[in-house]
Amino acid sequence: MNLIRHIHQPSRLLLVWQSPEGKSRKRFVIGEICLINGNCVFRYLPNTDDFTNACAEGFMCYPAFRKLNQEYSENILETFLRRIPPRRRGDFNKYLEQWRLAPDAVISDFALLGHTGAKLPNDGFSLINPFDGVSAPHEFYIEVAGFRYQKAISLEDISVGMPVVFAVEPENEYDHQAVRIEVTGRKIGYVNKVQSPAFVRWLDSDIVAGVIERINGTEDRPLIYIYGRVSSKLTNRIAA
Known part of the structure; x- marks a missing residue:
């Protein structure tokens, strides 16, 4: 945990x-x-x-x-x-x-x-x-938005501890700042639209990593939570 x-x-x-x-x-x-x-x-x-x-x-x-x-x-x-x-x-x-x-x-x-x-x-x-002005280093714990609308992946395909990838989706017709969340190359949902501008900023200048941390809710409305960390690219270069 x-x-x-x-x-x-x-x-x-x-x-x-x-x-x-x-x-x-x-x-x-x-x-x-x-x-x-x-x-x-x-x-x-x-x-x-x-x-x-x-x-x-x-x-x-x-x-x-x-x-x-x-x-x-x-x-x-x-x-x-x-x-x-x-x-x-x-x-x-x-x-x-x-x-x-x-x-x-x-x-x-x-x-x-x-x-x-x-x-x-x-x-x-x-x-x-909304993570206004928050910069690296930073830890977060967020709920995946929109998982129940995803057809290409099911709850059985997801388990706690699996790494996730965040990707900006500028071509999204509803929100050009949408940030999708992927597991094993498949979309499981999005970052909440209120927090996505912060993620867009982090993804542009920092390193954002996360894992599936918790799965609960009901079969009809499962809830998936992600633990993640934002770290500075500069800090990582120095550490390397």
Whole structure:
């Protein structure tokens, strides 16, 4: 098991909403939490295509923040921390291990929300760290997006420990910054679109390596997680 001991402190997390059963099941970025001088500010992003499309699929608001045109600055962190177990829980180290964080990991509550996604079973919301400004060296633990849509590979073809390859897909008709993930030369899915710009940047200037770290979920909706590392090409040349 690979364990991460330190997470870069993000300055921004994105609030994502997934449309419910019977809709497209797409994930839309509908808001952001910014860390400004140690304080959290939450705002919706109403002037974006994602927000418009989310509303068309039934999005109304995050229950704690009902006014779409208001900027919120009180109890933001506390509100979202209710989505994950408290640190005082006796089994909190097990929770960290589930997300491949070492028990002595140096990670703030804000960073922990972005690292874990802070998902609940039935409300469709999650938080994503877009890796703004993060440079090598860096470790990450991400979920593969879109695996269930891949026809050329099945779950039986994948096992924990298999190396993965990341490749930019500029010819992608939906997103020219799409980053596909491959195992044994076959596509298993993509990097989340919110994080793909960071991967494009890393792949251009650094070395990005990863392995299949965890497989769970259900037969109909398997979840595949990747542990990876970004290292500097310069550092590797010096080490060689």
